[in-house]
Amino acid sequence: MSECTHNCSTCGESCGSRQEPQSLLQQPNPDSHIGKVYGVVSGKGGVGKSMVTSQLAVTMRRRGYQVGILDADVTGPSIPKAFGIHESATGTEDCLLPCKSSTGIEVMSTNLLLENETDPVIWRGPVISGVVQQFWTDVLWNCDYLFVDMPPGTGDVSLSVFQSIPLDGILIVASPQELVSMVVEKAVKMAEMMNVPIVGLVENMSYITCPDCSKKVYLFGEGKTREAAERHGLKLLAQMPIDPRLAALTDAGRIEDFEGDWLKGAADALEG
Numbered sequence: 001m002s003e004c005t006h007n008c009s010t011c012g013e014s015c016g017s018r019q020e021p022q023s024l025l026q027q028p029n030p031d032s033h034i035g036k037v038y039g040v041v042s043g044k045g046g047v048g049k050s051m052v053t054s055q056l057a058v059t060m061r062r063r064g065y066q067v068g069i070l071d072a073d074v075t076g077p078s079i080p081k082a083f084g085i086h087e088s089a090t091g092t093e094d095c096l097l098p099c100k101s102s103t104g105i106e107v108m109s110t111n112l113l114l115e116n117e118t119d120p121v122i123w124r125g126p127v128i129s130g131v132v133q134q135f136w137t138d139v140l141w142n143c144d145y146l147f148v149d150m151p152p153g154t155g156d157v158s159l160s161v162f163q164s165i166p167l168d169g170i171l172i173v174a175s176p177q178e179l180v181s182m183v184v185e186k187a188v189k190m191a192e193m194m195n196v197p198i199v200g201l202v203e204n205m206s207y208i209t210c211p212d213c214s215k216k217v218y219l220f221g222e223g224k225t226r227e228a229a230e231r232h233g234l235k236l237l238a239q240m241p242i243d244p245r246l247a248a249l250t251d252a253g254r255i256e257d258f259e260g261d262w263l264k265g266a267a268d269a270l271e272g
C-alpha cells in the first residue's frame with residue numbers, strides 16, 4: 001500500500017491514519033438551561049423568516065414558556081428592532097448575558113454588540129460563523145425553547161449552525177412564489193443531509209384580508225401551497241397573511257403587542 005499522504009481522498013480505506021468522523025457539535029455554556037432548540041430557515045431573504053421567528057417566540061411566551069432567540073442572521077439582524085431592544089448586551093468574565101424583551105424573551109444578536117446599531121457587519125464568513133457559535137457556547141441562556149433565526153440560504157453560516165448547534169428540528173419559512181421554486185427544495189435537502197428533522201412549513205405572505213369586506217385575497221393563487229408542501233414532503237403548519245398592522249408594530253419595536261395567532265399550528269407542533 002502506498003504511504004499515507006494525509007489526504008484521505010488518495011489513501012486506501014485501510015490507511016492507519018484515517019480517523020473516525022468527529023462531531024463538530026459544541027457544548028452550550030455549562031450554566032445555561034436550554035430545552036428544545038429549533039432553527040428557522042428560508043431559501044432566500046425577505047420572505048419573513050425573522051418575522052416568523054419573532055412571532056413563534058411571542059406565541060410560545062404567551063403559552064407560559066421561557067423563550068430565547070439566537071439571531072444567527074449576523075449580517076441582517078432584525079430581531080432586536082422588532083422587540084424594541086436598543087441597549088447593548090452585557091457580560092461577566094464567564095459569559096455573555098442576553099437582553100430581555102418587555103415580556104421576558106431573551107435575545108442575543110450582533111446588533112446588541114455593535115457600538116452603533118446601524119453599523120454594517122463587514123466580516124468574513126469564518127468570523128461570522130465564530131460569532132454564531134459563541135452565541136451558543138458563551139451566552140447564558142435560560143429557556144425552554146430557543147429559536148435560531150438562521151441566515152437565508154444554504155451558505156457558510158447556515159452550515160456552521162447545522163454542524164455546531166444540536167438542533168431538535170427546523171421550521172422552513174417560504175412565501176407562495178418561493179414554494180413553487182427550487183429554493184425551498186435546497187433548504188429541505190440541506191436539512192436532510194445534516195440529519196435534522198423538519199418540523200414543517202410556515203407559509204408567509206399567503207394572502208391579504210380586504211379591510212372593507214374581510215374577504216381573503218390570495219395574490220399568488222389559492223390552493224397551490226398544500227400541493228407544493230406535499231411535493232416537498234412538508235407538513236403545512238401555518239399560513240400567515242400580509243398584515244399592515246403587524247408590519248407597523250414590528251417597525252415600532254412592539255411585535256409583542258400584536259394579537260394575531262396565526263402560528264398556533266406551528267406552536268402546537270413544537271409543544272407536541
Ligand code: ADP
Pocket residue numbers: 042044045046047048049050051052078152204205240241242243244246247250251
Ligand atoms: P427575512 O428574515 O426572511 O429576511 P423579514 O422577517 O425581515 O424577512 O421580513 C421582511 C420584511 O417584511 C420586514 O420588514 C417585515 O416586517 C415584513 N413582513 C414579513 N412578514 C410580514 C407579514 N406577514 N405582514 C406584514 N409584513 C411582513
